[in-house]
Amino acid sequence: MTELHKPRPTGRFGRAWDSDIAYSFRQSPVAVVAAVVSLILILGAVFAPLIAPYDPFNPASLNLMDGFTPPMEPNAFTGNVYWLGTDNQGRDVFSTILYGARISLFVGFAAVLFAMTLGITLGLIAGYRGGWVDSLLMRVADVQLTFPSILLALLIFGVARGFIPPAYREAMAIWVLIVAIGLSEWVQYARVVRGATMVEKNKEYVQAARVIGAHPVKILLRHILPNVMGPVLVIATIGLALAIIAEATLSFLGVGVPPTQPSLGTLIRIGQQYLFSGEWWILLFPSITLLALALSVNLLGDWLRDALNPRLR
Amino acid sequence: MLAFILRRVLQSVIVMLTVALVAFSLFRFVGDPIVSMLGQEATLAERAALRDALGLNDPFVVQFFSFVTRAISGDFGISYRLQQPVMELILSRLPATLELALVSGIAAFIFGVGFGVYTALRRGGWLSSSIMTVSLIGVSLPTFLIGVLLIWVFAVELQWLPSFGRGEVVDLDGWWRTGFLTESGRMSLILPAITLGLYQMTLIMRLVRAEMLEVLRADYIKFARARGLSNRAVNFGHALKNTLVPVITITGLQLGSIIAFSIITETVFQWPGVGALFINSVRFVDVPVMAAYLMLIALVFVVINLIVDLLYYLVDPRLRLDRSAAGH
């Protein structure tokens, strides 16, 4: 009866494979599919210049005659065939999607990185300093949490846009966007790190570090980061999905990335204009890509949260 | 109790002042308001006169103070783009936004709580698993995409419902134009309301489910079962009531975000509301409108927050009596 237990494997890979996380991953078909889909999309975006059959940003390679070619059908004038058709300017939809996903993912990852850095830093400061610094930061965090992050990104973006001289608006749009989305999502990292810092800061090793003259914050960072890795990873994964959606939304509304660098949101905005005239593919394929990307990253985050917090299952 | 309310009101005022400061800075430092108002051709004397009249030569604090007092009386100046008083613009578009938000908010709450309770109680059943999966798609689907896809299916392909605008509206008492009273007004409301409500519904549903599962694990639920209370009494009498306390808070806050998210929905459906107005003002850097909208949204959030806090106070007996007594 007690001999039912399998022996634990040895070796680094064996142990990783046998770990609870890996087990729960293998047991969850949703997580596996989501991981595969995200990986395909990310690789597609990263290697877009190698994979894409056309360069949609090179005006020389465009032929306006090729415009509005339906998917898998030869164009009436040129006879060219495109997998997913072409848009109004004759750009290959498949290629624009690859390049669009590249921009969406770049903004998403950069925004998450920015939010994470900012959140961890502020969380550490709030937790370590305590007092009014802590109250102020957490008050701001509380207020900010009552706003939906997409809206906040939109407001920050709008305000920041106002402050930038018109000549630079286009060029800086993508960076402003990253900062705006990042600023809208730092709170949760800060909360997690702040909590961990408050627990750790009174422990002996921190006091000891102070005695020998080492900077306690450095030590704290080294001890706290491993502790908060799990929650931070969950927040970052879900944050990535949020950032991608936020970027797409802003670009769809016409206030995000400039039209010269179309992201998935921009492509959907363009596609929407041709919905009534029957050119559905210009809208549908970017939409499916965005949905697949957001959904698979979200599913991964959801699974990760459950796997790291078994109590919630 | 009184101290609690006073403290919350004070916090709200501080938040409003902070937002006002941002709005004012926008006003003051973005572009040159004189050029924006008079155009490039105005003479130097004209400009100096206006500068003086607007008080732009006064110290910063004085200017900020007058901005705030004017804002309180509803004066946000003239839109650069539309050359109309900002307050007039906003008020004429507010009913459209509020009607949309109201319908989708109520629908989101009813379906959200219903599905949330169902999926928490029937954990593992095929129906609740499917609801959960669909809800995750709902969370991942960007609002604008839901709108665009709904238009495609129901307006373009099936041609059942209109794809843009409010339909025919009826003027009530001078300034409130409602779409509820006409057939086309109600039909026009359906797609935008679904678009706006779907995301909120999934959020409420997931929240209710998580909260309910947490409550169902609580000792007092176990004790209630150990006393032989019926499933019905335990699930709906005990668990649901305890679930709803935090849910009310967050759902109340959702109401604010519904109004905020209407920016997206209104743009997709060309709904003549405040959100669409704001997006256009961002696109054209129409600062007075941006500033006014910023303060309007902040006001909505602050007021809702305040109401929610008071509601919370009324629902939860633990907060009602001892808080002030305990000097909390």
Next chain:
Amino acid sequence: MSAPIEKPSEKTPLLSVRDLIVEFPTRRGTLRALDRVSFDIAEGEVLGMVGESGAGKSLTGAAIIGLLEPPGRIAGGEIWLRGQRIDNLPREKMRRIRGRRIGMVFQDPLTSLNPLYTVAQQLIETIRTHMDVSDAEARKRAVALLDRVGIPAAARRIDDYPHHFSGGMRQRVVIALALCAEPELVLADEPTTALDVSVQAQIIDVLKEICAERGASVMLITHDMGVIAETADRVAVLYAGRVAEIGPVRDVIQAAEHPYTAGLMGSIPTLTQTAARLTQIPGSMPRLNAIPRGCAFNPRCPKVFDRCRTDRPELIDRDNGRHVSCWLYDSATQKVAHD
């Protein structure tokens, strides 16, 4: 395997647990948290149940009242309440037994009461679930009961919310709730652990008195041997999900037969032997996935011998009202010892 305990008296016991097995399926195999647990509780008797945390005390209680948390499940054995088998009852029938025939007192009074309902609401709801009485009648009973468990000004305080009461007072309310439908058996799962030391004795006294008044039997789960000594008639000692020893409290305390019980008693200070050194059992209880072959206690047992490492001892009836599961008391072993 035959039932290890013969009927202790001519009367049917109020509660009879026979070979109860509770299992938790996990990904690395099935954990057996209770392994063939058997004991009886007689009418009006207080049975103490002791053991280290994880020994299965609380699980036994949960299994009896039918509230094992999934994925835990009863995988074998029988539970009889006054001659009626209750471990395989349909859910609705079992619900009617809970509260009405078996009451339960939980460990933490701070979390046992629903914070959003007044004490009156919770009491009246419970009474009216099980008894066909009017609201007013239920309220009258509730007030009387609160008064009986020692809540001052019960008629007024009944309309207070749980957070208005102190921990000790709340546990009195919990006791009132557990007893309000007049159950025949009360399971008290560490009823005083979460309380101040100063009120622990009072709560135990209230519980014991009321149950005695009403003729209700009590299963008192605790790791506090002092409480058992003062309160219980008999005591059952659990180790790693198995019964080590059952017997009258005084006998077990004064002359424990199982080496584990002996060690347990040795680690408790008593007034009479203050000078004697407190002994401690070396090692710790095995985890559920690593219970050794044979007797679960054998790696820690000072009197271990070969047979303990291979065969599991069953409960042996010692003919003096005591049962012990230890090979030392097997007739074959004893013959060898006497030779």
